[in-house]
Amino acid sequence: MEYVISDRVQTLKPSAIREIFKYAADPTVVSLSAGNPAPEAFPTEAIAEISAKILAERPVDVLQYSVTEGYPPLRRAVWDYMQTKYNVGNENDDILITSGAQQVMDLFTKTVCNEGDTVICEAPSFIGSLNSFRSYNCRLCGIPMDDQGMRPDLLEKALQTEKNVRFIYIIANFQNPSGITTSFERRKAVYELAKKYNVMIVEDNPYGELRISGENVPCIKSLDTEGLVVYAGSFSKVLSPGMRIGYAIAPKPVLQKMIVCKQGEDVHTNTWAQMVAHEFMTNYDFEGHLASLREIYKKKANFCMDLLDKYLVPAGISYSRIEGGLFIWCKLPDNAKISMTEFCKQAVLNKVCVVPGNAFLTDETEQCSSFRINFSTPTDEQLEKGIRILGKLASEVL
Amino acid sequence: MEYVISDRVQTLKPSAIREIFKYAADPTVVSLSAGNPAPEAFPTEAIAEISAKILAERPVDVLQYSVTEGYPPLRRAVWDYMQTKYNVGNENDDILITSGAQQVMDLFTKTVCNEGDTVICEAPSFIGSLNSFRSYNCRLCGIPMDDQGMRPDLLEKALQTEKNVRFIYIIANFQNPSGITTSFERRKAVYELAKKYNVMIVEDNPYGELRISGENVPCIKSLDTEGLVVYAGSFSKVLSPGMRIGYAIAPKPVLQKMIVCKQGEDVHTNTWAQMVAHEFMTNYDFEGHLASLREIYKKKANFCMDLLDKYLVPAGISYSRIEGGLFIWCKLPDNAKISMTEFCKQAVLNKVCVVPGNAFLTDETEQCSSFRINFSTPTDEQLEKGIRILGKLASEVL
Numbered sequence: 001m002e003y004v005i006s007d008r009v010q011t012l013k014p015s016a017i018r019e020i021f022k023y024a025a026d027p028t029v030v031s032l033s034a035g036n037p038a039p040e041a042f043p044t045e046a047i048a049e050i051s052a053k054i055l056a057e058r059p060v061d062v063l064q065y066s067v068t069e070g071y072p073p074l075r076r077a078v079w080d081y082m083q084t085k086y087n088v089g090n091e092n093d094d095i096l097i098t099s100g101a102q103q104v105m106d107l108f109t110k111t112v113c114n115e116g117d118t119v120i121c122e123a124p125s126f127i128g129s130l131n132s133f134r135s136y137n138c139r140l141c142g143i144p145m146d147d148q149g150m151r152p153d154l155l156e157k158a159l160q161t162e163k164n165v166r167f168i169y170i171i172a173n174f175q176n177p178s179g180i181t182t183s184f185e186r187r188k189a190v191y192e193l194a195k196k197y198n199v200m201i202v203e204d205n206p207y208g209e210l211r212i213s214g215e216n217v218p219c220i221k222s223l224d225t226e227g228l229v230v231y232a233g234s235f236s237k238v239l240s241p242g243m244r245i246g247y248a249i250a251p252k253p254v255l256q257k258m259i260v261c262k263q264g265e266d267v268h269t270n271t272w273a274q275m276v277a278h279e280f281m282t283n284y285d286f287e288g289h290l291a292s293l294r295e296i297y298k299k300k301a302n303f304c305m306d307l308l309d310k311y312l313v314p315a316g317i318s319y320s321r322i323e324g325g326l327f328i329w330c331k332l333p334d335n336a337k338i339s340m341t342e343f344c345k346q347a348v349l350n351k352v353c354v355v356p357g358n359a360f361l362t363d364e365t366e367q368c369s370s371f372r373i374n375f376s377t378p379t380d381e382q383l384e385k386g387i388r389i390l391g392k393l394a395s396e397v398l
Numbered sequence: 399m400e401y402v403i404s405d406r407v408q409t410l411k412p413s414a415i416r417e418i419f420k421y422a423a424d425p426t427v428v429s430l431s432a433g434n435p436a437p438e439a440f441p442t443e444a445i446a447e448i449s450a451k452i453l454a455e456r457p458v459d460v461l462q463y464s465v466t467e468g469y470p471p472l473r474r475a476v477w478d479y480m481q482t483k484y485n486v487g488n489e490n491d492d493i494l495i496t497s498g499a500q501q502v503m504d505l506f507t508k509t510v511c512n513e514g515d516t517v518i519c520e521a522p523s524f525i526g527s528l529n530s531f532r533s534y535n536c537r538l539c540g541i542p543m544d545d546q547g548m549r550p551d552l553l554e555k556a557l558q559t560e561k562n563v564r565f566i567y568i569i570a571n572f573q574n575p576s577g578i579t580t581s582f583e584r585r586k587a588v589y590e591l592a593k594k595y596n597v598m599i600v601e602d603n604p605y606g607e608l609r610i611s612g613e614n615v616p617c618i619k620s621l622d623t624e625g626l627v628v629y630a631g632s633f634s635k636v637l638s639p640g641m642r643i644g645y646a647i648a649p650k651p652v653l654q655k656m657i658v659c660k661q662g663e664d665v666h667t668n669t670w671a672q673m674v675a676h677e678f679m680t681n682y683d684f685e686g687h688l689a690s691l692r693e694i695y696k697k698k699a700n701f702c703m704d705l706l707d708k709y710l711v712p713a714g715i716s717y718s719r720i721e722g723g724l725f726i727w728c729k730l731p732d733n734a735k736i737s738m739t740e741f742c743k744q745a746v747l748n749k750v751c752v753v754p755g756n757a758f759l760t761d762e763t764e765q766c767s768s769f770r771i772n773f774s775t776p777t778d779e780q781l782e783k784g785i786r787i788l789g790k791l792a793s794e795v796l
Binding site for chain 1: 400403503
């Protein structure tokens with residue numbers, strides 16, 4: 001039979017990172033291309049203990065159908081946590097538990113975008129979200145960043161010229177892939193522009209708790225007096241990504257529609273994971289756990305940046321120091337005689353795998369002189385080996 | 399701010415059943431309106447045992463990111479099971495693990511339907527799937543059924559006259575809500591018509607293992623030489639709905655696109671649930687468990703049908719005996735002086751809750767003289783009480 005594929009899905013491709021993962025699956029290749037939490041960051045004993053308890057005491061609650069909005073005690077716990085700690089969520093908002101923060105992007109795009117509508121994002125940006133927007137046939141418009149975040153002059157120009165802009169997508173903390181943290185002034189500027197042009201903002205904050213230096217910057221959602229920000233949170237980096245739990249804190253009229261969409265998409269999120277997350281947040285030392293994560297990532301990030309200083313900087317590759325998150329963005333010199341695609345290909349042939357920057361652009365065929373390194377997944381030995389190889393390659397080809 | 403809601407989501411409403419659940423939440427109301435598996439049907443001890451084992455032995459595998467296609471051992475186990483037992487899946491097909499079978503409807507509709515395309519379904523049909531189709535702005539075309547299933551004459555007429563029909567949605571075993579099992583002749587007729595008019599079929603089979611009498615009827619997918627059937631399977635009724643695991647066995651070109659959509663929707667399905675399901679299927683007595691489920695539901699269904707014979711049939715309400723599943727479809731007499739909406743409203747006021755048949759129609763405002771009873775969720779006492787009340791009401795108002 002000749003299959004008919006919808007217009008929206010016709011041009012959709014698997015993420016370029018997944019293609020790179022094929023090389024990374026070769027055990028002789030050092031992968032600096034993933035985005036997994038460090039395995040030692042999982043509170044495995046606590047999760048096993050909680051799991052045993054809930055399956056012994058309340059098995060039917062774990063195994064039976066539940067409500068689409070999410071497990072009520074988890075909704076309350078997350079709401080209280082985000083209110084108290086970050087001033088996120090007010091009387092105009094409500095909370096929905098999702099199957100990972102990825103689902104927030106999907107449900108929100110489905111709810112507010114018609115095909116052909118425009119989504120503004122940072123350039124570069126997280127490929128998973130971009131693909132979610134693409135899957136509803138949205139036009140993507142990337143706004144270049146400086147070290148403070150999205151450039152407001154270019155953002156305003158886009159808001160003036162692009163048609164049917166529905167929302168601005170922003171990862172304000174330790175952005176994936178650039179590592180940039182948007183400054184407070186810039187967050188306010190983005191919020192004011194959204195207000196002025198009557199568009200919404202999706203603030204995706206998967207890495208916010210993983211700050212390793214500097215001071216916390218208030219969330220854009222904490223400025224949201226007008227009800228125009230959807231906050232996307234995640235347990236993937238603070239508890240476990242395999243559990244697939246995220247949440248949206250969003251204005252009620254929009255959230256209500258997202259709930260109806262979720263009902264038709266997966267009915268509700270896995271209950272076991274929601275109950276485990278609730279117990280862990282409320283009856284365990286959640287803050288202590290977050291502190292230990294920050295220690296793990298601080299050590300790994302600093303180790304990685306020391307290696308970059310030692311092996312890559314002398315060869316002409318620059319990078320920006322990060323204050324948190326899982327990624328470092330490295331840039332080839334302007335006079336490099338090799339394309340990024342070719343550099344990454346040579347790297348793989350030399351048994352190390354990084355992600356070429358163009359994978360994170362709204363148009364993947366554009367040129368980009370940067371690549372992304374992840375330091376949370378590899379061991380220290382793998383990091384050292386991988387970055388040493390990259391340095392040797394750089395000194396040969398640049 | 400004034401919120402813009404997409405055309406596709408604008409008119410989407412929460413399922414009528416969910417509205418009825420509000421009444422059902424009143425503990426003094428007997429709910430015959432749900433669709434939950436019987437709580438005693440969960441293999442709670444086995445699940446607790448498996449969960450403890452995998453969290454002790456392979457915690458990182460349980461908690462880390464996994465692949466979108468699904469946990470490979472579970473994919474293999476389900477594939478082998480469906481191949482061996484039901485001849486479902488051939489060399490043109492592959493398998494995707496989803497977050498419940500509901501997600502199969504979502505991903506497939508997203509993959510093959512443009513807005514305005516037509517989906518043909520049985521009339522009545524499962525409201526969750528209908529809402530999923532509606533959420534992509536599909537036109538729904540319901541085909542009336544007789545006791546053999548969808549009427550092929552009306553199906554062919556629809557295939558001739560409806561524009562851009564993308565697929566036929568069918569629950570061939572113990573249909574929700576009608577309880578009808580499509581005969582083998584009828585399955586062949588539906589398949590031949592799909593082939594003739596070059597449209598696909600989604601065969602949704604959540605209740606297939608819950609046969610309490612009669613002989614198994616081959617799946618439509620087992621006839622699929624042309625690669626036009628997507629088979630949707632579920633663990634919700636044979637293991638646990640709270641775990642949210644389903645699967646699609648579908649022609650590769652379509653499944654590949656569904657996988658890309660799933661990546662943008664929720665990355666992958668909860669890993670714990672997939673690993674528990676795999677262990678339960680392969681290292682426990684899965685067939686024995688299914689046999690015990692059939693015993694539970696046989697007892698409950700027969701008990702329920704005896705009550706219907708005792709209380710409703712004498713009052714003029716008829717029903718069709720079922721061979722499996724969780725639902726019984728009851729019909730008011732043709733000369734009833736009360737509308738179905740009014741009958742269900744009166745029932746709630748008398749503290750028993752059933753679902754009016756029009757909730758399952760493509761146009762909910764159409765008249766329908768039937769209502770749906772569920773016998774798996776209530777206890778025997780609740781069933782007896784609820785049906786006795788309905789009988790009393792019927793004798794008063796009909």
